[in-house]
Amino acid sequence: MSSRKEPTRQRRGSEQITLKQVAEAAGVSAITASRALNTPERVNDTTRERILEAVERLGYVPNLVAGSLASSRSRFIAVIVPSLANAVFIEVIHGLQETFEAQGYQILLGNTDYDLQREYQLVRTFLGWSCSALVTAGLRHNEACLGLLRQWDKPVMEVMELGEGLDLNVGLDHYGAGRCMAHHLLERGYRSIVYVGACMDRDYRAAMRFSGHREVLEAAGLPAPLVELQRLGSLEAGAEGLDRALAERPEVDAVHFDNDDLAVGALLHAQRRGLRVPEDIAIAGFNGLPLGQHVTPRLTTVLSPRETMGRLAAEQVLKRLENDLDRALAPQRQHDVGFTLLVGEST
Amino acid sequence: MSSRKEPTRQRRGSEQITLKQVAEAAGVSAITASRALNTPERVNDTTRERILEAVERLGYVPNLVAGSLASSRSRFIAVIVPSLANAVFIEVIHGLQETFEAQGYQILLGNTDYDLQREYQLVRTFLGWSCSALVTAGLRHNEACLGLLRQWDKPVMEVMELGEGLDLNVGLDHYGAGRCMAHHLLERGYRSIVYVGACMDRDYRAAMRFSGHREVLEAAGLPAPLVELQRLGSLEAGAEGLDRALAERPEVDAVHFDNDDLAVGALLHAQRRGLRVPEDIAIAGFNGLPLGQHVTPRLTTVLSPRETMGRLAAEQVLKRLENDLDRALAPQRQHDVGFTLLVGEST
């Protein structure tokens, strides 16, 4: 007996049905089975039926990890946001998800908690998953992250704000939104206007809105006092913001809040305190969340098209993925989704 | 020249730095480099430093797809929820995410839109990614989905509600929560109570709360009229719900809403209509969202510990993953996170 030393190395094979087994059951080769599932039009109708029947009968579940490795395409879309506590990001994610999932892409969601170092780590992980594209909130990243993204050859979409980005960009002008609301408050005749921001050191889009606001006030020869809260926007924080604005500037006649959560929190709190809005104090927000339009008085705010932003961003990415265009060649890389001043009765 | 026919078959290799290149640069074998990254304690200190230096220098990003295929472990956690529009699920996801990400797991999020067929497709996809565990909302799945999950050998966690599940379970008793609020309304003296539900055909947890509610009312000899809305809970829908309740049952003295979004929408709408809450009409909700505690009058509701539910679910799954226990052997498979009646001034 010539010892045909059969290798006995054992792997704890996952015991799952493989494509090869499906192929055998259908009497074809593995690649034909693969084609029947991935590019059905390239397989003869009867053969395909035989294969699909075997898939069904054996309960085959494709191993997507193996498929991705072999093709170096994963159909993952990395989505990085700074927070899940803010409804704004949820709505953008929703827009992204609906559009991407309809095309068979799966979202990989990451949350940075407004930490750029964390963003870098997430990007590294996501690149490791051979994502088809990456969507991230904002135009600011740390150097390491920029380095990775610049040399990456897949679409990178930066959403929420507008400006010169790495690749694709869909967003709105936060600076302009801040200016817009400040103009509105001045037009209404308010002259002692306090801005209340939350975590503006980390949320620089909020800081941009404030700087738009400040510039308008200063151009009108007015001071632009700021109350900074050390926690993220919430109804609770809004109440605190109002109290602090009133305490620090007793003469205040209008408060411009960084977002609608704060503003509505303040509005409800004002009512509890017996303050009339807008007679005693005017209140303005940013975002245009539904909630602001259901309170009485309705909140004056700046409406941002959030789900649209997600949908449009996804569409732009898909367009690039389909055409497989080079980053540099692609036309129309920047999209302004704009904003709308929504005047309620709170100002 | 013996033509040593070198195979010329070309793959469009991703041009990425591979572990092998790192290993060469550090003068070790690939497996040692792999160990330096994954199980650093098994590599000599100086060797490890040399490898890490090469990783840094070359800008190596590990290919997680390849790693997962080789090890058949992906460190993915599949999370399936029926909706992103509802803050409840966002908070559960948040709790899950914080706990899992701290342990180096990545969440794969899927949204079924309350469609069990869609859930089955998501489960198939996620199993194809060799997820380490799967977390899904609810105990009801279609047959195909149950089949897949039953024969899967990794932890399955069913959250939100309580009952006999496939494997692990963390949740609360929705039937009991419905009973609890109904009792409260009876105690308060209301006798003409309408229940307003949203999409109860699809959201069967809502249906369970209603059936608890109905049973209590019927036991007290009262009818339990139901107003069903054909859209998901929102402030808008709550306003509609109130209008319909009043139109269909002019004698109504209390409305038990399916969730806080509806209830708050109704409360704000009542105020716009000039109805006093609770004098003209009492309003109750379910969930204990912060919003309900910021309106005046504060909303009477049932508080569910949502982030805790996510956190606890993640902890239970991690415990199983760490100990690698068999499904059948694991102790304490079911956890009741309970609920609390939160009495505001709206009832």
Added chain:
DNA sequence: CGTTGCGATGTTAGCGCTAACATCGTTTTA
């Protein structure tokens, strides 16, 4: 002082799938 044990590293063989090329019979084209 041979043997055992152990820590550090290497060799080999896949994980399950698909890109690239090959083959073959049939159809279209010049």
Added chain:
DNA sequence: TAAAACGATGTTAGCGCTAACATCGCAACG
């Protein structure tokens, strides 16, 4: 009618990594 084109399927060779086993040098031990 030979050549080119095409549609359907197969063969081969990886994708980049890690499990399992192998090796080697050195310390511990009876």
